[in-house]
Amino acid sequence: MEFKELTVDELSQGYVWDESAGAYICIFCGERFEEGLIHSSHGRMLTAERAVKEHITDAHGGVFDGLTSLDKQIHGLSDSQRDILEGMYMEKDNKTLATELGISVATVRTHKFNIQRMKREAKILLALLEQIENPDVVNERKRLDPKSDGGQEPFAYQDNEFEINRLHPFFTQFNLK
Numbered sequence: 169m170e171f172k173e174l175t176v177d178e179l180s181q182g183y184v185w186d187e188s189a190g191a192y193i194c195i196f197c198g199e200r201f202e203e204g205l206i207h208s209s210h211g212r213m214l215t216a217e218r219a220v221k222e223h224i225t226d227a228h229g230g231v232f233d234g235l236t237s238l239d240k241q242i243h244g245l246s247d248s249q250r251d252i253l254e255g256m257y258m259e260k261d262n263k264t265l266a267t268e269l270g271i272s273v274a275t276v277r278t279h280k281f282n283i284q285r286m287k288r289e290a291k292i293l294l295a296l297l298e299q300i301e302n303p304d305v306v307n308e309r310k311r312l313d314p315k316s317d318g319g320q321e322p323f324a325y326q327d328n329e330f331e332i333n334r335l336h337p338f339f340t341q342f343n344l345k
Contacts, residue, residue, distance in 0.1 A: 171195070171242055176294070182224040182231035192220040196234045199223060232257050252279040 171179075174195060178184045183192050191200040199220075201207055207219035214222065228234035235243060236250050245253070248269075255265040255276075262280075266273045299305055 171238075179235065180231065182228070182234055183220045192216050194220055194223055194227075196224070196228045196238075199227075248279060249283060252276065252283060256280070256283075 174184065178195065182196065183194050185191075186193050186200075189200065189202070190204065191202040193200050201216040201220040201223070203216045205216065206213045207216060208214070209219055209222045209226075224231060224234060228237070236245070236254065240246075243250075251269055252265065255268070260268070262273045262276045266276045269276070299309070
């Protein structure tokens, strides 16, 4: 299992369901928790899913710590960005963060602004990649694309409509060529 193959949901929960093995697998260390077996944790008997969740908390400090402790090449965060995110995770205010990190409050605000910008950019990138990689979206796009059937434009009459301005009266006052 490679991180690049995991979905955002799988990364957020810290484990994946392996249908073929019938087990939940920790994404950080690969430990398996087989469904149908009773797992023990802290003197209690747990289901496999509950056991993997407790394992992530006990062994990796939770999903947030597990993700931030990954190699910089995997998460792509600078040390400053990681420190700011950790402060945000701990619900520290800007002044406390600034004091702890030895930077100004304005710098903390700038880091937070940049993190929000990165979040927006990441969402857009994910949406763009969905348009490229999701077979259902690709097939729908091809089905709706008028040029996908051999380069013929099935709605050629529309060009004529524009040429002679037979559109709604509002549009007739404009030269659309």
